[in-house]
Amino acid sequence: MTETPSAEEVLLVGVIVAAFGLRGQVKMRTITDNVEHLHRNVRTLFIGPKRQPYRLKNVQVPKAGTAILTLEGVTERTAAEELRGMEVTIHERDAAPLAEDEYFIHDLYNLLVITEDGDEIGRVREVLETGSNEVLVVTRPGAADALIPMIHDVVSDLDISGGRITIRPIEGLL
Structure with a gap:
């Protein structure tokens, strides 16, 4: 069984x-x-x-x-x-093996999101699947949640094993 x-x-x-x-x-x-x-x-x-x-x-x-x-x-x-x-x-x-640039959605939960300058934004609480790309819902201490699109113009590094996502925030994102 x-x-x-x-x-x-x-x-x-x-x-x-x-x-x-x-x-x-x-x-x-x-x-x-x-x-x-x-x-x-x-x-x-x-x-x-x-x-x-x-x-x-x-x-x-x-x-x-x-x-x-x-x-x-x-x-x-x-x-x-x-x-x-x-x-x-x-x-x-x-599960089928993942390619080098692929990940499971559940692997993104609770990752720390930081800027390229090292500023901590918060942790991934939820992942919205919009069809064209995922959007991270990031819980920020003392502020409203941030919505971070998982696109190359914004995400500069995804380090799942290191537990963090590095972003290059565009104007108005945060």
Whole structure:
């Protein structure tokens, strides 16, 4: 039996949006750009707030952003409908390897944000995904949160292992 990983050990890959067909398949809205990796390399998905393990039998990708999943033990539409709205995660060790300039969104949380001059701005509290780029919500002591766009004109260095993001603030940013 598969051991259920902790919340810190899983990565979100999608949300089940509907049952699909009559044989228990589910339609998932994906938030991963590497669905093929799921199909080839991931054997177990964890679904819902309790991260219930399901063996992944098959993945079909009818269009970008959507995957049809066949899960072991889910063989009827009613069982598939019960999963609607639930998050789908994978164990972090099953994730596709990252390229040198890539990172997981959760790696940005709590990083210290400083300017190139060494001034501390605050810590990343939240990451907003806007479509074109991420925006960091940075908690500043004694001031309103700062919104920092993750673009090359602003972020001069991202040092996840060192725990900090160095920025070059443009006029009006702070």
